[in-house]
Amino acid sequence: MRTKLKSLGMATAVGIFAMPALAAEEVKIGVPSWTGAQAIAHLLGAVVEMRIGGKVEYVPGNNATIFQAMDQGKGDIDVHPDVWLPNQESFTKKYVDGAGTVTLSSNPYEGNQGFCVSQDFGNKMNITDIADLGRPDVAALMDSDGNGKGEMWIGAPGWASANVNEVKIRDYGLLDFIDPIRAEESVKTARIKDSIAKGEGYAFYCYKPHAVWYMFDVKMLTEPTFDPAKYVMVQPSDDPDWYNKSSVATKDALKNVQIAWSNSLEGRSPAIAEFFANFALTADDVSGFAYEISGKGRDPAEVAREWVEANPDRVDAWLGL
Secondary structure, three states, rough: OHEEEHHHHHHHHHHHHOOOOOOOOOEEEEOOOOHHHHHHHHHHHHHHHHHHHOOEEEEOHHHEEEEHHHHOOOOOOOOEEEEEEOOHHHHHHHHHHHHHOOEOOOOOOOEEEEEEEEHHHHHHHOOHHHHHHOOOOHHHHHOOOOOOEEEEEEEEEOOOOHHHHHHHHHHHHOOOOEEEEEEOOOHHHHHHHHHHHOOOOOEEEEEEEOOOHHHHEEEEEEEEOOOHHHHHHHOOOOOOOOHHHHHOOOOOOOOOEEEEEEHHHHHHOOHHHHHHHHHHOOOOHHHHHHHHHHHOOOHHHHHHHHHHHOOHHHHHHOOOO
């Protein structure tokens, strides 16, 4: 009996030591190019590291790449930090409503999109509405390359909103006066600063929340009131002939902006998935983050960690404490 017990004890001990250690909570966070998304990505990561004790990896990518990775559920990218709807509706319809592989947060903040000019340029030239950009005298002051047309930044490559804005410029009748420009957001920010310093004309796609409202004295132009009958947008992910099949001659509706994550995360890192389900921000939160990063040139990770330390009650609520 003693020999049997001894053998059983050794077998149990071997079995215990042979078991794999419990996997740590970990997540790979997608990081799109715009500042607000970068800020939220690092805030999510800071909470995971500082309060959950998990591991975080940041993975740069555009909307299509991030959603495809979340759909695959292999952990290559687990979360999109800043999903603008209906801008990115083609992705949510495919992966949230259709495939059912991605979860969309039910705690959005509100976003507003439009076109902006500096207060100085707008006041000098009496620019208040998007149609004013089609005036020859205004367009001439926005022409920096001498081709006879003004330039307007419409968004970064890969942005669904840039596609909408390209259609808008056509359908607002501005193509004879304005060249739509796609470039990284840093290019736009530098151009705003330079145009104000030199007293030049410049117009650009703008949205709230964003650091630009803290960084420069700018104003959003009026557009025709949102009318769903005049807002028919087909994204490239839905149809290669999207530009010809789209028709947008109205302001965008106010947006709902939230995070989305892979359904596979719940099985791999349940505490992180639960945190994501409770996570909620305001537009003012995001504008503040963006200003610290874009306006002051601070590291997003540093800003995020500082915010987590300064707002323990809100973080506790996200964690269900």
